[in-house]
Amino acid sequence: MGTSSPVVTVDTIVPMARPIGAGDELDTNYMDSLCKDHFLQRQYRKVDGGVLWSRNERNLDCTVTFQTHSILQRFMLHFDLLQLDCNDHLYVYDGAHATAPPKADLSCRNTKQQVGALFTRSNFVTLKYVTDNWGTDANGFRLVITAVKDPKHGCKEFRCKQREFCVSADLTCDGVDHCADGSDEDTAVLCPETTTELNTLNTTATVDTTSAANITADSGGSGASGTWVAIGAGGVVLAAIVAVVAACCACRHRANNQRTRLHLQEMASSNGGGGSGSAGGEGATRLPGNPPPPAGPCGAARAGRLRRAA
Structure with missing residues (x-):
């Protein structure tokens, strides 16, 4: 597998985070942080329960190594996740030291269903984790550690439903199955606040979704209204343009008619129109090639008819 990196070796009595109560966020203890912290004090730290994550x-x-609060207690361990590489081993010792033969030697051949729940006889548990320099992101484990007490010694805390062990009441409704039967996380009976909070979150999410839908609908309506306004404005502008063009055409037609009438009047005048035959003959401008009309009443009458026609 190539050149291996230096192996980190740590032998400590590790303090766990305080028990997580209802409404608090779970404080998970990661193995890499615990094992690489060389400044942890070498003293027994008593714990009610917690989670170890590799x-x-x-x-x-x-x-x-971990210790219970009371000598009447012991540890129960069960896995939410167990998927180790074949060259990695997790040793579980029933005691304060990793000297005696381990209670369990877990590797790739073991599953969480096969292992089930492990119980110590003493109020100590020691875990030894050995890994090599290869693995995948899927490798690791999530181990729940809980200090339990036999109810025959008295139970003033919470009693698990199936196994009837006593555990700290601070471990209920924290999102972790410390009893390994789900009874300490029973939202219908034990954790009504959790149920209420979940319902509130669901209601809030529904309201937010409805509001978003309404906003989308309003936005769509506004967009449609804006489109119709734009179409209406375009129609008005087009109608105005058509009206202007029509007015221009009418003006041009009227001007052409006036010019036609004027031209006909000029032609009538030039062809003998006037007040009398002599006066009209003297005052009118005759176009070349048009002989003067015959003198007499017929000529005057003919010019008059032409003027009336014009």
């Missing part, structure tokens, strides 16, 4: 750490040789 994310395909490489070249680790790490040992961590």
Whole structure:
């Protein structure tokens, strides 16, 4: 597999985060952070429960130890995820040290269904995690650790439904199945606030979706109205242009008619029109090639008829 990187070796008693109560965000403890922190104090830190998460750490040789609050308690461990590489091993020891033969040696051959729940006899548990320098993003585990007490010793906290172990009440309704039967996360009975919050979130999401739909519809209506306004304005402009063109055509037609009448009047005058035959003959301008009309009443009458026709 090529040249391997230096192996990180840590042997510590690790403090866990405080128990997560209802409404708090789960504080997950990652193996790479726990194993690479060389400044953790070497002292026993008592825990009610927590989550350990491995994310395909490489070249680790790490040992961590946890202790319960009371000597009457012991640890229950179960996996939400277990998918190790065949060269990686997670050793579980029933005690404060990784010296005796392990209670479990977990590797790629093990599944979370096969392992089920593990219980210690003492109030300590020690985990040793050894990995090589190869793996995929799918490799790792998510381990739930819970301090439990037999109810025969008295149970003033929360009692799990199926196994009837007592666990800290602070571990209920935190989003983690500490009892391994789901009873500490029963939203219908134990966690009404969680149900209410979920309903509130769903209602808010529905309102937001409806508002978004209304906004979209309003936007669509506004767009359609704007389109009709633009079409109407275009129609008005087109009608105005047509009216102007029609007016111009009418003016030109009227001017042509006036010029035609004037031309006919000029032709009538030039062809003998006037008040009398002599006066008209003297005052009118005759066009070349037009002989004067015959003198007499007929000629005058003919000119008059021409003027009336014009």
